[in-house]
Amino acid sequence: MTTLILALVAGAVVGLSLGALGGGGSVLAVPALIYLLGFTPVAATTAALVIVTLTSVTALTGHARDGHVRWRAGLLFAAAGIGPAMLGSALAASIPGAVLQGAFSVVAAGAAVRMLRAGEEREGEHVAGPVRAAGAGAGLGAVTGVLGVGGGFLAVPALVGLLGLRMRAAVGTSLLVITVNSLGALALRGGTLHELDWAAVAPFVGAAVLGAWDGRRLSAKVKGTTLRRVFAVALLLVAVFMLVDAVL
Incomplete structure (x- = not known):
């Protein structure tokens, strides 16, 4: 019963984050699976991919209905990351758990600092060149594959800073990127899903899907800058905790 409750609570938080911010679900899912539900780092990254993929698809439909998904930019960004995501996923199994956990915490901390330093939401949108977008997408795909994260917590800053999307459009478009990258990474981990x-x-996924719908409604009511900063602080705390645990 304790496991079920923990899975439901953690899933709701992950879904809320994905629905509201277009990212961060896997960054929260991995430590929750490790510290609350007893998963190994490798199993946690695989489970996080499953959870984030299913939840992102759910959240994506709502944001697309609201007109907040830039399909062309998102597909270009995601397409460049599929190959690196699959390669990174294949390499992840050979990386020691402590190294995987330490790398995860460093990437998460970097993303948190970047989000805290981001400026106010811009009024208009501009689109970066395809080469720059593809390069950013490839890097994000590699991180997705190795660390088992959908990449939304990195995709949103990249979509805003590199592709010039406004915050709400970046949130919706990042869900498209997350879905494609996560499916690519999962393609090479299919043989371990039964483990x-x-x-x-299952209850983690169910709660996350429901939480994603609430997150989408929340994003429409709260200023994007406020949501981003609150999440960044929580992410930074999680990153520091995981890094200390990995080192000690």
């Missing part, structure tokens, strides 16, 4: 504890993963 997951589905008694914990």
Whole structure:
């Protein structure tokens, strides 16, 4: 019963983050799976990909209906990341758990600092060149594959800073990127899915899907800058905790 409650609570938080911010779900899912539900780092990254993929698809439909998805930019960004995501996923199994956890915490901390330093939401949109967008997408795909994260917590700043999207459009478009990258990474981990504890993963997914709908409604009511800063602080705290744990 304790496992079920923890999975439901953690799933709701992850879904809320994905729905409201277009990212951060996997950054929260991985530590929740490790510290609350007892998953190994490798199993946690695989389970996080499953959770984030299903939740992102759900959230994406709502944001697309609201007109907040830039399909062309998102598909270009995601297409460049598919290959690196699959390669990174293949390499992840050979990386020690402590190294994987430490790398995860460093990337998460960097993303948190970047989000805290980001300026106010811009009024208009501009689109970066395809080469720059593809380069950013490839890097994001590699991170997705190795660390088992959908990449939204990195995609949103990149879509705003490199592709010039406004915050709400970046949130919706990042969900498209997350879905494609996560599916690419999962393609090489399909043989290990049966090893997951589905008694914990299934309720986690269910709560996350429901939380994503609430997150989408929240994003329409709260200023994007406020949401981003609150999440960045929480992300930074999680990153510091995981880094200390990995080192000690």
